[in-house]
Amino acid sequence: GENVEQHPSTLSVQEGDSAVIKCTYSDSASNYFPWYKQELGKGPQLIIDIRSNVGEKKDQRIAVTLNKTAKHFSLHITETQPEDSAVYFCAAIRGSTLGRLYFGRGTQLTVWP
């Protein structure tokens, strides 16, 4: 099956700085890569996603890049704000659009004011 590795496990940045979280996957058949944000006591919420036919996608301060050859994808948050503090999870799906998600272990992002 798929194996998703995520780094770092914790990340602390100053408000206004950028944050980068990286993930690798093992199954070349994976074709959809979402990123979820989980705030304390809540379920994960999708913040951005990318499909394997696209190399980069941006939504305001958040961007995701995908390198299919190297099988890695990254989340970039610019101009970080304290409300960005949360746990971020990368995930991958192979094949079916209704398949199970394979998650990374998460990154605890802390943004200091």
Next chain:
Amino acid sequence: GAGVSQSPSNKVTEKGKDVELRCDPISGHTALYWYRQRLGQGLEFLIYFQGNSAPDKSGLPSDRFSAERTGESVSTLTIQRTQQEDSAVYLCASTDRGNEQFFGPGTRLTVL
């Protein structure tokens, strides 16, 4: 509209007891998933329902775990003879024909 709801939000039980967790998916969503999240860990897939197809049970950790779903409605996850290692947050998600899985707030299970 309403999102995915789960009940109870918290459950404390004694080792050896059975527990039942409930998930109400978003109306019209054909697929429903259960995940387990241990403290400080990622999400671990448990089981997946898609319409009337046989569920994918490949993530269930033991035969003490089972789940049911009637049609495209409510699902229940049952854990029999609970053990302390079952303590975790159990998350339910649903989706329609798109990829985005919408998660509920989870049920925090504590086995004493």
